[in-house]
Amino acid sequence: MKKFKFLEHTADIKFQAFGKNIEEAFENSALAMFTSMFEGKVNKKKSFKINVKGKDFENLLYNFLEELLFLFDSEKFFLANIKNIKIDKENFKLDAEVFGDDTENYEIHLDVKAITYNEMFVKEKKDNWVTQVVLDV
Numbered sequence: 001m002k003k004f005k006f007l008e009h010t011a012d013i014k015f016q017a018f019g020k021n022i023e024e025a026f027e028n029s030a031l032a033m034f035t036s037m038f039e040g041k042v043n044k045k046k047s048f049k050i051n052v053k054g055k056d057f058e059n060l061l062y063n064f065l066e067e068l069l070f071l072f073d074s075e076k077f078f079l080a081n082i083k084n085i086k087i088d089k090e091n092f093k094l095d096a097e098v099f100g101d102d103t104e105n106y107e108i109h110l111d112v113k114a115i116t117y118n119e120m121f122v123k124e125k126k127d128n129w130v131t132q133v134v135l136d137v
């Protein structure tokens with residue numbers, strides 16, 4: 001199963017991410033967002049713990065990606081991978097540890113301004129999960 005794919009969009013970046021479970025789909029959504037900015041290997045020199053809540057799965061995904069974008073902007077953190085991601089499906093809570101490096105060590109070719117709710121979804125299809133996100137660039 002591929003992790004994500006980019007879709008046609010007139011002005012912004014649109015992608016779908018996939019997973020065997022919701023945690024993997026959220027993880028691949030984060031990787032897609034950072035891949036849209038830089039394609040290549042990212043070192044794992046620093047880490048942060050993330051705890052976010054939502055009202056539903058879409059809001060939880062939005063808050064998760066927004067938290068990563070906040071780390072990118074405020075801490076100059078560029079994501080390499082995510083470990084120990086756990087999603088409480090009943091209470092819409094997410095805990096994870098993210099690993100990455102300083103943005104200054106990479107040539108970022110695209111500026112993601114914001115995550116949008118435009119065309120966003122989180123769905124379980126057959127035995128897999130799929131998310132769709134549009135990034136404002």
